[in-house]
Amino acid sequence: MREGCISLLYKKGDKKEIKNWRPVTLLCVDLKILSKVVFLRLQSVISSVVNSDQTCGIPGRLLTDSLALVRDIIEYVKDRNVPLCLLSLDQEKAFDRLNHSFIMSILVNMNFGPAFCSWIHLLYKDCFSRIIINGVLSEPFKVLSGVRQGCPLSPLLFVLGMEPLACAIRQDCGITGIIAPGSGKQDKLALLPVGTLVEEDCRTVWRNVSASYLLNAHRDLAWSVVHQCLPLRSFLYRRGGTASPVCIRPGCLGEETVHHLMWSCSFAQEVWRKMYIWLEKIERKIVLTEHGILYGLPSIKISKEKFGKIWSIINCTKDALWKARNILLWKKCALSAEAVYALALSIARDYVARDLVHRSGDEVSKIWGLEREQMVSQIVLKC
Ligand SMILES: [Zn+2]
Secondary structure (H helix, E strand, O other): EEEEEEEEOOOOOOOOHHEEEEEEEEEHHHHHHHHHHHHHHHHHHHHHOOOOOOOOHHHHHOOHHHHHHHHHHHOOOOOOOOOOOOOOOOOOOOHHHHHHHHHHHHHHHHHOHHHHHHHHHHHOOOOEEEEOOOOOEEOOEEEEEEEOOOOOOOHHHHHHHHHHHHHHHHHOOOOOOOOOOOOOOOOOOOOOOOOHHHHHHHHHHHHHOOOOOOOOHHHHHHHHOOOOOOOOOHHHHHHOOOOOOOOOOOOOEEOOHHHHHHHHOHHHHHHHHHHHHHHHHHHOOOOOOOHHHHHHOOOOOOHHHHHHHHHHHHHHHHHHHHHHHHHHHHHHHOOOOOHHHHHHHHHHHHHHHHHHHHOOHHHHHHOOOOOOHHHHHHOOOOO
């Protein structure tokens, strides 16, 4: 019953290289039934004996979770400039190298009962294999190490075999690792710094960036603006994605950064000057500042409701500036500052429409500083 026939399945690469063949062991049906029974017993407890960072073959966990975690951690540390060293180790012939007496000592140390251990012992004691090559069976040989590829129990025994190494890594005080945000293991997420802003301002920035009254698209845009990560020319230039970092507006020689697009470009300044016409209807004393536009930091003390409207309009304008930039890039069509103002107004209609569900037209028109016809008329953009 414990004798298996190893058949080699070709993987990839040079066929003369033995490592390019996967040895799958064909086993008797009675042994497979027995190992499946043992496997089901082990599977029901495996998640409580190995740490949550092991995912192979464990119910409720997916191998792809580990891949997604590594990918997310890389993005996270890049985003926050956290130093990280990532070591990727590929275990060659992993299943074949698991020592049988090591597995037995792990089972004993993990407090598996003697009956369970004896079943595993039975499956691996004096087991033999033969190799099938071109239909010819080799002489049997004793298998001293490894779990069999093709046996349902093998992945879980391998997971148990890896746990002591994983424990040693977790307990090593020289390896601190990174606690993933949202994993529930950290006390609280540290406040992210924004440029040279003081902590209190950073708190306001992140609160305004994630304000629930903003459209999702505007929350994303505000987030990208604060992180300076819109795919603009300076951003792409640093990553070898474009030949020049200069602003795409004809005649403008500034570097196309987020700050330039949204604030310092002379075209952006022209658009913001037009926006005063509208914003001053909501708050007469309003002063638009770079910090207000990029980060949502109010320059004067105003009511929460008024600020919400102003911050929404600022985000509609940023959206319009971003769209106008892409229309210029891809359609070679330069919108005038007047057209960008009109575009921002048409984007803001989504916010106005949301208020119209709960309030009368006159009330909404007053809150948003809009004429009634501005709330309903269609704006036609001319290039
Ligand atoms: Zn420019």
